[in-house]
Amino acid sequence: MKVQQIYTGCLAHAAYYLESRGEAAIFDPLREVKPYIDRAEHDGAKIKYVFETHFHADFVSGHLNLKEKTGATIVFGPTAKPGYDALIAEDGQIFTVGDYKVKAIHTPGHTMESTTYLLIDENGKEHGIITGDTLFIGDVGRPDLAQHVVSELTEEKLAGHLFDSLRNKIMPLDDKLIVYPNHGAGSACGKKMSSETTDTLGHQKKTNYALRADMTKEEFIKELLEGLTAPPGYFPQNVLMNIKGYESIDTIMERGTNPLSPEAFEAAANETSALVLDTRDAETFSKGFIPNSVNIGLEGSFAQWVGEMIPDVKQEILLVCEPGKEEEAIIRLSRVGYDKTLGYLENGFESWKKAGKEIDRIQRMNADEFALAYNDSRPLVIDVRKKSEFDSEHVIGAVNIPLNVINQHLAEFPKDNEFVLHCAGGYRSMIAASILKQRGWENFVDVAGGFADIKTKNVEVSRFIEPKTML
Structure with missing residues (x-):
């Protein structure tokens, strides 16, 4: 059966492409739809359906863009009530794609409209299930997202x-069916997802904690809800965009790909409420950046951290990128609903420097310097990794303030005493450092290389499950 998983690592997201005899279907597409259209054209196929497993929370789907550009029919499962034209499938309804069949199986739980699609090949043999967020590899979908909307x-x-x-x-x-989930490890839509992105249903029945045959409903509910962390703030906003509709990706790209001279960029920053978002890597950013800008590097989990750290998807944004990376940044912002990019600094940060504009910097130290300072004077160390990472192992005496809650705990960062900031490798701590700088902190040093480098040095590390925390 000709089914292709199209995996996007920075979002831990999987879309699927199905093609038979000149007809194609796309399942849970991302916002930028050209790759799907190009693939269908390469196969000489017309996209007939866009199947949505549910109203997504962690990204804005490309279903409306595909419908607009190809005329494809959007299909949702039972109970879905989108604010635009779509086919609402009945439980058990069968759709044809060339010689293949797609059977809609209503599987509420992650959301009420959640639907699994059973793939049946040209010989009538059941091949696999596209499960959305109902069943992951090693996990199942979290059931706490829909309540933020209903x-x-x-x-x-x-x-x-x-x-x-x-x-x-x-x-x-059938145990032989291949499970095709919507997400893999790293997604905030589950808590125990495997790094594998497909498996057989039979193997999942043996290994997935949520599919234990002897599990009662009460046990299932307790285990599923245990340890769930709060979802990122942008999730409900993405759900509403997927339900109500949104601007075309073409409109977003046209507005955002607006090159601005240093003078025009400075004027836009001063005259609007736009956030200056610098997408360069942490080390480059630390050596010089536009005052009050926030660093979230494109080389990391960019979209997810934008969603965590910028509360409102309607926030206007001005971009600073490495030259040539502007379109990538705009696309990756739009994937999670941040559509209000107003433009970017033409020729990157170097043009700002050459114009003689004001520059800010963040002091960094390497792990050797950290070890010397730590063993000599025991400075306050603030670790911005997740609590689970901190609980596993951390520098003795360190305080844990996870990056995703930093805005709610700014008062716990001292302004009068010096402190050292670190994460696992330097990506998240530079996000934190840029936010602190923006809010007026000056008395800290960031550790390049983070805890990964620190623990290789002569530094006391605790592996107890009793962390010192300020949360």
Whole structure:
């Protein structure tokens, strides 16, 4: 069966492409749809359907852009109520794509409209299931997102629905079926996802904690809800965009690919409420940047950290990028609903320097310098990794303030005493450092290389599960 997984690592997202006899279908596409269209044209196929497993929270789907550009029919599962024209499938409804069939199986739980699509080949043999966020490899979808949009859908109610969907709709299917999930490890849509992006259903029945045959519904609900962290703030906003609709990607690109001279860039920053977002790598940023800009590097989990650190998807943004990276940055912002890029600094930061504009810097030290300072004077060390990372191992005496909650805990960063900032490798701590600089902190040093380098030096590291924390 000709089904292709199209995986985007920075979002831990999987879309799927199905083609048979000149007809194609796309499942859960990203916002920029040209790669899907190009693939279909290469195969001499017309995109007939865009299947959506649910209203996504962690990204803005490209379903509307595909419909606009190809005339494809958008398909949602039962109970979905989109604010635009779409086909709402019945439970068990079958769609044809060339010689293949796609069967909609309503599997509520992650959300109420969540639907799994069973793929059937040209010989009538069941091949695989595209499960969306109902079933991952090693995990299942979190049931606490829909309540941020519809308050009466409590996480307990949704978890109960998910238990029933898995037991009554998914687990009775053939063990040989290939499971094609919407996400892999690194996504905030689950908590125990594997780095593998496909598996057989039979193997998942043996290894996935949520598919234990002897599990009661009460046990399932308890285990599923245990250890869930708060979802990123942009999730509900993305859900509403996917339900109500959004601007065309072409409009977003036209508005954002607006080169600005240093003078025009400075004027735009002063005359609007735009955030200056610098997407260069942490080391380059630290050596010189536009005052009050925030650093989130393109080389890391850019879209996810933008979503974590910028509360409002309608925030206007001015970009500073390495020359040639501007379009990539605009596309990756749009994937998570940040559509208000107003332009970018033409020729990058070097043009700002050559214009003689004001520059700020962030002091960094390497792990050897950290070890000397730590063993000599025991400075305050603030670790911005996740609590689970900190609990696993950390510098003795360090304080844990995870990056994703830094804005709620700024008062815990001293302004009168010096401190040292670090994360795992230097990416997240530079985000934190840029935010602190923007808010007026000057008395800190960031560790290049982060904890990965620190623990190789002569520094006391605790591996107890009793962290010192300020949260």
